[in-house]
Amino acid sequence: MSFWTLFAKELLRFVKVSVQTVAAPVLTALLYLVIFGQVLEGRMQVFDGVRYTSFLVPGLVMMSVLQNAFANSSSSLIQSKITGNIVFILLAPISYAEFFWAYVAASVARGLAVGAGVLAVAAGLVELRLEAPLWALAFALLGAALLGALGVLAGIISEKIDQLAAFQNFVILPLTMLSGVFYSIHSLPGFWRGVSHLNPFFYMIDGFRYGFFASSDFPPGVSLAVVAVAFGAVASVCLLLLKSGYKLRT
Amino acid sequence: MHALSGVSLAIAQGEFFGLLGPNGAGKTTLINVIAGLARADGGSVSVMGADVVADYRRARRMLGVVPQELVFDPFFTVRETLRIQSGYFGIRGNDDWIDEVMQHLDLSAKADANMRSLSGGMKRRVLIAQALVHKPPVIVLDEPTAGVDVELRQGLWQFVRRLNGDGHTIVLTTHYLEEAELHCSRIAMLKAGRVVALDSTRNLLAGFAGSRTTARVVARDGAQFTLELQGYGQLESELARLRAQGVEIADIELERPDLEQVFLQLTRS
Numbered sequence: 001m002s003f004w005t006l007f008a009k010e011l012l013r014f015v016k017v018s019v020q021t022v023a024a025p026v027l028t029a030l031l032y033l034v035i036f037g038q039v040l041e042g043r044m045q046v047f048d049g050v051r052y053t054s055f056l057v058p059g060l061v062m063m064s065v066l067q068n069a070f071a072n073s074s075s076s077l078i079q080s081k082i083t084g085n086i087v088f089i090l091l092a093p094i095s096y097a098e099f100f101w102a103y104v105a106a107s108v109a110r111g112l113a114v115g116a117g118v119l120a121v122a123a124g125l126v127e128l129r130l131e132a133p134l135w136a137l138a139f140a141l142l143g144a145a146l147l148g149a150l151g152v153l154a155g156i157i158s159e160k161i162d163q164l165a166a167f168q169n170f171v172i173l174p175l176t177m178l179s180g181v182f183y184s185i186h187s188l189p190g191f192w193r194g195v196s197h198l199n200p201f202f203y204m205i206d207g208f209r210y211g212f213f214a215s216s217d218f219p220p221g222v223s224l225a226v227v228a229v230a231f232g233a234v235a236s237v238c239l240l241l242l243k244s245g246y247k248l249r250t
Numbered sequence: 251m252h253a254l255s256g257v258s259l260a261i262a263q264g265e266f267f268g269l270l271g272p273n274g275a276g277k278t279t280l281i282n283v284i285a286g287l288a289r290a291d292g293g294s295v296s297v298m299g300a301d302v303v304a305d306y307r308r309a310r311r312m313l314g315v316v317p318q319e320l321v322f323d324p325f326f327t328v329r330e331t332l333r334i335q336s337g338y339f340g341i342r343g344n345d346d347w348i349d350e351v352m353q354h355l356d357l358s359a360k361a362d363a364n365m366r367s368l369s370g371g372m373k374r375r376v377l378i379a380q381a382l383v384h385k386p387p388v389i390v391l392d393e394p395t396a397g398v399d400v401e402l403r404q405g406l407w408q409f410v411r412r413l414n415g416d417g418h419t420i421v422l423t424t425h426y427l428e429e430a431e432l433h434c435s436r437i438a439m440l441k442a443g444r445v446v447a448l449d450s451t452r453n454l455l456a457g458f459a460g461s462r463t464t465a466r467v468v469a470r471d472g473a474q475f476t477l478e479l480q481g482y483g484q485l486e487s488e489l490a491r492l493r494a495q496g497v498e499i500a501d502i503e504l505e506r507p508d509l510e511q512v513f514l515q516l517t518r519s
Contacts, residue, residue: 001337001340001341001342002337002338002339002340004337005334005336005337005338006337006338008334008337009326009334009337012325012326012330013325016325017325080323083321083322083323083324084317084319084321085321085322085323087287087317087319087321088321088323088334088335088338088380089338090286090287091285091286091287091310091313091315091317092310092335092338092339093306093307093308093310093311093338093339093340094338095307245289249286249287249288249289250282250287250288250289
């Protein structure tokens with residue numbers, strides 16, 4: 001019951017400001033689609049038989065899922081810490097595991113809501129096929145959970161909005177932008193292709209794209225395993241910090 | 251440097267207990283340890299037999315804490331806030347009690363107002379309501395009347411006294427010492443993280459009156475004298491001294507000591 005209430009509260013929080021939390025990121029993704037699609041269509045080599053704009057859409061959908069999942073948990077936590085209203089959760093008989101999963105689940109919900117919005121609008125503009133939807137769903141869920149957990153971690157560690165913004169701008173944004181959203185890593189020189197394999201975001205984007213075209217730069221099973229291991233690692237750190245009360249309980 | 255040191259207290263069920271001390275004495279730290287917001291380096295705290303660390307779920311269900319800071323979640327209305335708080339404590343369908351609490355705190359008219367739109371006093375009422383949604387047997391009020399108007403204060407104390415009458419244990423910290431004197435049956439005074447006094451309010455006042463008091467003497471010719479006495483035993487000798495000086499005593503008024511004097515004496519020494 002405590003978990004469900006915290007989860008419902010987090011859902012209600014972003015739904016109440018859905019213009020800002022859902023509609024705005026959908027619009028941003030569509031602007032990327034229109035601009036990059038217009039400029040690079042026919043000039044960028046992607047998968048055989050796949051147009052660039054069709055290739056771009058899953059990348060933009062997944063980028064939106066990941067960025068918004070991160071934004072949800074991180075912004076909610078930092079706001080609650082700064083305004084002090086986190087005390088209401090800390091005073092309640094909520095376990096650290098319930099705390100973690102409620103924030104992650106709400107982040108997944110927001111990530112998927114934004115992703116579904118981007119996909120729905122893009123489907124009206126670009127020809128899309130969805131050849132392995134369960135793979136797409138698995139990557140969307142696990143990717144959103146990983147970014148939701150990273151958001152919890154950033155929210156716990158940060159004490160000011162600008163610390164969180166630094167994490168978002170210098171870690172999350174570059175990793176998503178350089179993960180193959182806008183290109184196939186096969187179009188990169190060998191060195192940068194190797195570097196891309198060190199970016200966990202690449203596996204999420206590439207695996208999610210496999211759900212659409214049944215074709216990817218890396219085997220989807222391996223990519224899903226990489227994402228699962230990354231989620232396990234981040235979740236473990238979060239749970240340890242929450243259990244210790246780090247930067248939450250004095 | 252310890253915020254609290256050697257604090258050992260047992261508060262009986264149903265008691266109206268006051269926790270007093272100057273700023274920085276450790277009152278809020280002590281409350282935070284009880285509530286699980288802060289972790290003590292050593293020692294233990296139990297709420298109705300439940301250890302606040304080992305058995306934190308049960309301990310927190312027993313506790314309703316009104317925090318000192320005026321904190322609120324700007325996304326929600328008053329009713330939503332109270333429903334969410336009920337849910338955190340595992341209570342569904344709590345609207346009847348929420349309505350009753352809002353009525354007692356004069357919040358009913360603001361039930362659907364967003365928290366942001368409320369005045370400071372109204373936000374304070376919501377904080378109190380949040381602490382009460384799960385009907386905790388122990389209620390901790392950390393400066394509950396700070397910034398609250400006189401009318402609400404009276405309503406609030408009526409409500410809290412009713413809760414105390416129904417068997418709820420009340421732990422109060424306040425800067426308004428007359429409130430502690432009026433409501434608390436027992437008081438602990440903290441200074442620099444240590445308990446410097448722990449007794450019933452009556453004994454604290456009586457002990458102080460026995461050691462130091464003031465008498466105002468009015469002479470027949472209208473002259474007035476203030477006698478600072480080290481206990482009532484000194485009164486007769488001081489009056490004799492005045493008579494020896496030719497003063498004809500018309501009236502004597504003994505000043506009743508209040509908690510503020512006790513507080514000042516204990517915390518200054």
